[in-house]
Amino acid sequence: MLVKTFGSTLIGVDAITITVEVSIDQGINWYLVGLPDSAVKESHQRIEAALKHIGYKIPGKKIVINMAPADIRKEGSAYDLTIAVGILAASGQIKNSAIGDYLIMGELSLDGGLQPIKGALPIAIKAREEGFKGFILPAQNAREAAIVNNLEVFGVENITEVIDFFNDKKELNQTQVDTREEFYARLNNYEFDFSDVKGQENIKRALEIAASGSHNVIFIGPPGAGKTMLAKRIPSILPPLNLSEALETTKIHSVAGNLGSVDSLISVRPFRAPHHTISDAGLVGGGSYPMPGEISLAQNGVLFLDELPEFKRTVLEVMRQPMEDRKVRISRSKISVEYPANFMLIASMNPCPCGYYNHPEKECVCAPGMVQKYLNRISGPLLDRIDIQVEVIPVPFRDLAETQATEKSEAVRERVIKARKIQEKRFSELPEIHANAQMNTKQMQAYCQLEKEGHQLLKNAMEKLQLSARAYDRILKVARTIADLDDSENIQNHHLAEAIQYRSLDRESWGS
Numbered sequence: 345m346l347v348k349t350f351g352s353t354l355i356g357v358d359a360i361t362i363t364v365e366v367s368i369d370q371g372i373n374w375y376l377v378g379l380p381d382s383a384v385k386e387s388h389q390r391i392e393a394a395l396k397h398i399g400y401k402i403p404g405k406k407i408v409i410n411m412a413p414a415d416i417r418k419e420g421s422a423y424d425l426t427i428a429v430g431i432l433a434a435s436g437q438i439k440n441s442a443i444g445d446y447l448i449m450g451e452l453s454l455d456g457g458l459q460p461i462k463g464a465l466p467i468a469i470k471a472r473e474e475g476f477k478g479f480i481l482p483a484q485n486a487r488e489a490a491i492v493n494n495l496e497v498f499g500v501e502n503i504t505e506v507i508d509f510f511n512d513k514k515e516l517n518q519t520q521v522d523t524r525e526e527f528y529a530r531l532n533n534y535e536f537d538f539s540d541v542k543g544q545e546n547i548k549r550a551l552e553i554a555a556s557g558s559h560n561v562i563f564i565g566p567p568g569a570g571k572t573m574l575a576k577r578i579p580s581i582l583p584p585l586n587l588s589e590a591l592e593t594t595k596i597h598s599v600a601g602n603l604g605s606v607d608s609l610i611s612v613r614p615f616r617a618p619h620h621t622i623s624d625a626g627l628v629g630g631g632s633y634p635m636p637g638e639i640s641l642a643q644n645g646v647l648f649l650d651e652l653p654e655f656k657r658t659v660l661e662v663m664r665q666p667m668e669d670r671k672v673r674i675s676r677s678k679i680s681v682e683y684p685a686n687f688m689l690i691a692s693m694n695p696c697p698c699g700y701y702n703h704p705e706k707e708c709v710c711a712p713g714m715v716q717k718y719l720n721r722i723s724g725p726l727l728d729r730i731d732i733q734v735e736v737i738p739v740p741f742r743d744l745a746e747t748q749a750t751e752k753s754e755a756v757r758e759r760v761i762k763a764r765k766i767q768e769k770r771f772s773e774l775p776e777i778h779a780n781a782q783m784n785t786k787q788m789q790a791y792c793q794l795e796k797e798g799h800q801l802l803k804n805a806m807e808k809l810q811l812s813a814r815a816y817d818r819i820l821k822v823a824r825t826i827a828d829l830d831d832s833e834n835i836q837n838h839h840l841a842e843a844i845q846y847r848s849l850d851r852e853s854w855g856s
Contacts, residue, residue, distance in 0.1 A: 351426035356681035359470035366430035371406030378411030425450035460484035556763035557825030558779035565736030571692035580753035614645035642687035653721035
């Protein structure tokens, strides 16, 4: 007898439906075809033990299982439940009349229990697109999949529940999530606030500008100056995610298997802070079957690289193209996938190996030339891609002891949102551009016009600081954002002057 069940595989952040055809005929043996990997082939032993434990069995006949399309490699253990249900239906142990209406996924334990799977959200989206009535999956992933409306989602604890459901012995409880209620309930749930930071008003101003235009930032300062503290509070001043961005971000974390059993929708901007020992593949994504890296997990949020010079140079260099293109394509011999990488980069570093160059109180003990050598660990092209470069100095005691309340993140965020709305209106006919940092040369020529005095000011700065052409672009983009914060239609000279000071840490002017 031939029975078809349906599962799914992931290509990047999108799912493709897999048809599992099970044929049971005269003879003896088990054949699993359709480019399965080792984990899929090992399903035979897991299914056999699980069915035996609950009082069912694999028939002692010739069983041929085809996973179509046969030219797509199938990986992982999430097809256990799909294959097991197909075998039970083909052998007449359960009814098969309704099996084709459901997409079925789950990894089996030897006692018949189900383990969570990766990518439940994109799989559920694909199931709805292809007209499936419902999606049966492990209970741990049910809330994640239930974000998708117009699709019945059933979270189950073990295979017995699935068997009883198809044999009309038991109804499954449908998991339902009010997506909008869930989204808005946690929209402004931030752990850190700008009001916790004493002093550093100039740095707060730089971060407000960065958040308003989605600009990359690097902090240079001695240990204990507050670089990490400031970076952790950046998500609290960024505009809240909209529902589309939240779904996009949740899909990536779903593919990576980062969503817990109680999570359904990521409603706050992600903050990723990988350790400096991370590999190339860990940062940009990779593996034999490419998975998203930290730059994709930071989609629509912040990627914080602390102690930037301590990262391997090759790791930092592979990040250059994604920073420009806002996406990363990972190619292997048999597959090529593309992940989004629209993140805001925040980096921090000490000014020298000992950490006290330019410190107001402590003396630097580094040998001559060490400051420049330390900065040279970061390539010029990467440094040029960081729009705002600011020096962080330690907070004096009088500021630390200040008890007066400082401005909360909420107030800063309101100004940032106002500036972003100006940019949304400006780029309303350009769907790929949402903020000033994403402008190309054509848009800069249209929206970053300078007065005659401004041209001369910028010319003098370029010559004195020996800035690159890319730095010229960054200055104009930052100046445009400062003008937006002032609700100014044109870039004024004081906007340009402030933007220029945020390039004061370029390699030619720092440590000389």
